[in-house]
Amino acid sequence: MKRILKITGAVLGSLLLVLGLFCAYVAITGVPTYDQPNIPKISVELTPERVARGEVIAQIQCMECHADKNNRLTGKYMSEVPAVFGKLYSKNITQDKEKGIGNWTDGELVYFLRTGVRRDGTFAPVMPQFPNMADEDLKSVIAWLRSDRFPVQATSEEPQASELSFVSKLLSHTLMKPLPYPQTFVAMPDSADPIALGKYTADAIGDCYACHSGDMLDQDKVHPEQSKGYYGGGIEMVGENGEPIITANLTFDEETGIARKYTKEQFIKAVKMGVRPDGSILRQPMAPKIGLTDQEVGAIYEYLKTVPKVKNNIVQKSAEVQLAENK
Ligand code: HEC
Ligand code: HEC
Structure with a gap:
């Protein structure tokens, strides 16, 4: 018994030592530097x-x-x-x-x-x-x-x-690391296919999932749909006045998703103009995306219908309640 304790102690001790050394290494080196990359030869024509x-x-x-x-x-x-x-x-x-x-x-x-x-x-x-x-x-x-x-x-x-x-x-x-340079050509989505256009606009251009998924860090940048709680929302962000703002559940879940409460037109208005159907204004960091076309935002709506539903009830406290609680 004593021996086992001794061995466990030694193992734990060396684990702690390794962990301690790793932390010291991180604290001293800061953000890692990589080998100088092979920069692709690209010349972009301005049109x-x-x-x-x-x-x-x-x-x-x-x-x-x-x-x-x-x-x-x-x-x-x-x-x-x-x-x-x-x-x-x-x-x-x-x-x-x-x-x-x-x-x-x-x-x-x-x-x-x-x-x-x-x-x-x-x-x-x-x-x-x-x-x-x-x-x-x-x-x-x-x-x-x-x-x-x-x-x-x-x-x-x-x-x-x-x-x-x-x-x-x-x-x-650990979690925030460089991504590999793609080895193949990345094509534009077929704009006649709303699901493809919607996924592309939301994931590749809009980065909507980065804020509207279940975790800010546990995300798969190369395969966004494999991110934890994809489009289920719940990430707590900091608003303009330092107040917490929780990202919305954009899935079509019957009870907790917000998308089903919107018609496509209302969704387009919310995303492009920052106004909900009831007239309330979406707060920062949800910025209005005016430049996207109605076709692109409508396609996001169509795409969200195909995303696995996530049950996640987001309770947003109003700014007044938060202020009162902080006093
Ligand atoms: C979520 C915030 C965010 C967005 C969106 C963003 N950036 Fe950045 N960017 C940063 C931060 C923070 C840094 C500094 C990183 C650092 O200190 O190492 C940075 C650094 C850079 C750098 C390196 C500059 C240098 O001197 O080292 C370039 C180039 C750049 N961004 C271009 C862009 C372009 C182009 C876009 C749009 C396609 C973009 N960024 C979108 C936050 C952002
Ligand atoms: C920087 C983070 C961020 C990004 C990127 C982002 N959102 Fe948001 N979004 C939020 C936050 C935070 C809220 C909650 C705002 C509030 O409650 O006032 C929100 C709210 C919304 C709402 C309203 C939900 C409701 O409560 O009725 C919709 C719709 C929405 N986002 C769609 C999108 C779409 C589509 C994209 C991509 C084109 C996107 N968002 C990108 C952070 C983000």
Whole structure:
């Protein structure tokens, strides 16, 4: 008996030691750096169509996290990120050669947006990766970044560097990691097929599942539909005034899903204009997605009908109740 205890003790002790060493390693090294990647040779031709399409994607993605108060992509403090992750700042992605991305090649941008890894091998946690965005749409984003549009004009301001918490550093060694660069061409969805168009718009362009699934971290970026609680909602986010806001259950579950309460037209209005059927306004971080077409948002609605129903009753406290409770 004594012997067993001794052995168990020794095993536990060495496990703790290994764990301790790993934590010390994480604390010292911070976010891991990878081998310098093989950057693909890509040269994006600027066409008016691409710039226009890139602008739509930028409005629902890049602008959300990189635009300052003047609507320029100089980067900003990301107040909606819960405090456990530290103080996070995005970066200047204007055409400025020193502070922005003026010196990045098209290939470097594509590689980074797919994988999260920069040309020097450093990894950017929190910045979303876009493994399923069609090659053509990625090119459109890059065409827009290179265009004469106001938000991307060279500006030399820059936010301070992020102060990542230990939790974020630990996550960058475990759950938040670089994605592999796709080996094959990623095609646009068939726009005549609402289910395909809806899945693409929601998962590959809109990143809707990233906020509307069951867990902010336990997600499968390459196969979003395998994410925990896919479209069942329940992630607690931080609103504009620091109040908690819980993401909605977008599945068609009879009792707890919200989608069945909406007609397709009402759903389109909510997503594009940020207004619910009863007239109430959707709060940040649910931003109106004006640039998406009615066809695209209607297709998301059709796609959500096919998603496995999740029973998850989201009780949203009104801002007044929350304020009263915090007093
Ligand atoms: C959810 C917020 C978020 C969204 C959406 C987002 N980014 Fe970022 N991005 C960040 C953060 C945070 C960083 C900084 C990461 C770091 O400090 O390592 C970053 C870094 C970058 C960088 C690296 C800049 C540098 O100097 O190292 C580029 C390029 C970039 N983003 C481009 C984009 C583009 C293009 C889009 C739209 C398709 C986009 N981002 C959407 C949050 C976001
Ligand atoms: C950055 C996180 C985030 C992203 C991305 C996001 N949502 Fe939301 N969404 C929220 C939050 C938070 C709420 C709750 C807002 C509130 O209660 O005021 C919400 C609410 C909604 C609602 C209203 C639900 C209700 O209570 O009636 C709909 C519909 C919706 N989202 C659809 C979408 C669609 C479609 C997409 C993708 C195109 C999307 N959302 C992307 C965070 C997000």
